[in-house]
Amino acid sequence: MENIIRIFNIFAEHEFHKSLSFNSNFLEANVINIALLLTGLIYVLKQFLGSVLTIRQQKVLAAIQESEERLKQAQIRLEESEKQLAQTTMVIIQIKKEAELTAQKVRESILEQGKVDIERLTSAGKASIAVAENQVRQQIQQQITALAINRVFLQLQSQVTPGMQSKIIDDNIVKLGGKI
Amino acid sequence: MYQQEVEVISSYIAVSAVEVGKHLYWEIGGYKLHGQVFIVSWLVIIALLSLAFIGTRNLERVPKNLQNFMEFVIEFLQDIAKNQIGEHEYRSWVPYIATIFLFILGSNWAGALIPWKLIQLPEGELAAPTNDINTTVALSLLTSLSYFYAGLNKNGLGYFARYVEPTPVLLPINILEDFTKPLSLSFRLFGNILADELVVSVFTLLVPILIPLPVMILGLFASSIQALIFSTLSAAYIGEALEGHGEH
Numbered sequence: 021m022e023n024i025i026r027i028f029n030i031f032a033e034h035e036f037h038k039s040l041s042f043n044s045n046f047l048e049a050n051v052i053n054i055a056l057l058l059t060g061l062i063y064v065l066k067q068f069l070g071s072v073l074t075i076r077q078q079k080v081l082a083a084i085q086e087s088e089e090r091l092k093q094a095q096i097r098l099e100e101s102e103k104q105l106a107q108t109t110m111v112i113i114q115i116k117k118e119a120e121l122t123a124q125k126v127r128e129s130i131l132e133q134g135k136v137d138i139e140r141l142t143s144a145g146k147a148s149i150a151v152a153e154n155q156v157r158q159q160i161q162q163q164i165t166a167l168a169i170n171r172v173f174l175q176l177q178s179q180v181t182p183g184m185q186s187k188i189i190d191d192n193i194v195k196l197g198g199k200i
Numbered sequence: 201m202y203q204q205e206v207e208v209i210s211s212y213i214a215v216s217a218v219e220v221g222k223h224l225y226w227e228i229g230g231y232k233l234h235g236q237v238f239i240v241s242w243l244v245i246i247a248l249l250s251l252a253f254i255g256t257r258n259l260e261r262v263p264k265n266l267q268n269f270m271e272f273v274i275e276f277l278q279d280i281a282k283n284q285i286g287e288h289e290y291r292s293w294v295p296y297i298a299t300i301f302l303f304i305l306g307s308n309w310a311g312a313l314i315p316w317k318l319i320q321l322p323e324g325e326l327a328a329p330t331n332d333i334n335t336t337v338a339l340s341l342l343t344s345l346s347y348f349y350a351g352l353n354k355n356g357l358g359y360f361a362r363y364v365e366p367t368p369v370l371l372p373i374n375i376l377e378d379f380t381k382p383l384s385l386s387f388r389l390f391g392n393i394l395a396d397e398l399v400v401s402v403f404t405l406l407v408p409i410l411i412p413l414p415v416m417i418l419g420l421f422a423s424s425i426q427a428l429i430f431s432t433l434s435a436a437y438i439g440e441a442l443e444g445h446g447e448h
Contacts, residue, residue, distance in 0.1 A: 021202060028206075041320045050404045050412070051315045057416050058313055069269070077268050084262060 284435035308423030351441035
């Protein structure tokens with residue numbers, strides 16, 4: 021029994037470790053297998069991931085290029101439409117100016133027309149007034165001559181005898197150079 | 201007669217190279233932490249952070265090698281989130297899903313591909329952090345928390361109306377789901393990783409050269425699938441919680 025315990029003690033003291041240490045038993049530590057596994061894994065992963073990653077890179081590149089193309093296109097179209105916008109604004113300004121001018125002209129022509137009409141109307145009015153004046157003057161003249169003749173007639177009636185009458189007639193015949 | 205001594209001494213003898221259930225204990229404030237889990241987790245975290253940092257220096261319009269790879273990874277992760285959560289709300293959950301996936305994948309592969317046995321700890325051994333049930337339970341509780349948060353954030357207290365859809369008869373089952381979801385997530389991951397590690401170590405113990413290789417390859421494959429499953433399921437639970445009225 022003592023011997024067995026002693027043997028056990030030897031084993032114990034040999035194996036018992038109290039601190040961190042490096043185990044140099046490679047076989048026990050499975051290093052060979054792990055190394056093999058690691059190399060195999062890296063090889064397989066490189067193959068598989070390599071292709072996947074290059075495909076992915078290509079896709080990303082293609083996507084970036086495509087979006088850059090589209091950006092360029094969109095920019096070109098933007099420039100073109102901006103130019104068109106500038107042109108259209110200029111045309112708008114021109115049209116506005118022309119419209120203003122035409123409005124001015126139309127206004128002036130209407131004013132002219134108005135003046136001409138006014139002139140015409142006033143002259144027509146004046147003419148009719150003149151005509152009416154003439155008429156009235158003529159009428160007055162007629163009236164006055166009629167009145168004057170009437171008075172003369174009355175005066176003659178009251179003053180002229182038949183003897184005077186034949187004398188006047190004889191005088192007139194002598195003046196006319198006729199012989200009685 | 202000497203039972204006690206034999207028991208005490210036999211615990212010192214390394215009769216096998218597999219130390220299951222032995223952990224490197226750190227004591228902080230009365231709690232015992234599993235140090236080996238923390239060490240490897242920190243290494244994985246540092247590796248992920250530095251990869252992210254380096255990959256995002258000098259970003260160019262046309263991606264070159266590392267940037268291309270990082271973009272590929274991001275697209276893959278966004279796809280997972282988009283497929284499970286839907287077009288409208290997946291954006292804010294991509295960081296969480298991505299972190300879960302990358303952390304689990306990183307820790308599983310770190311456990312399988314780095315010869316940790318070269319470094320001998322005072323107790324326990326370095327291995328994948330996800331072979332510890334605490335890690336996987338923590339991750340699945342995070343998922344639980346996040347789908348609760350997602351549901352409550354979107355629908356308020358109306359989230360609990362989900363428990364009686366489609367029929368109130370299913371209420372106990374729906375409540376049970378809240379417990380089985382984190383349970384299944386954690387155990388699936390834990391079981392897969394620990395089992396793979398055990399099998400590999402047993403094979404290595406028996407025939408150290410070449411024979412463990414197929415099992416190691418299977419282990420790599422299975423662990424990446426597990427990372428994918430964990431993150432996809434988390435996204436699915438979050439998407440389910442976000443479903444809300446009339447979007448079935």
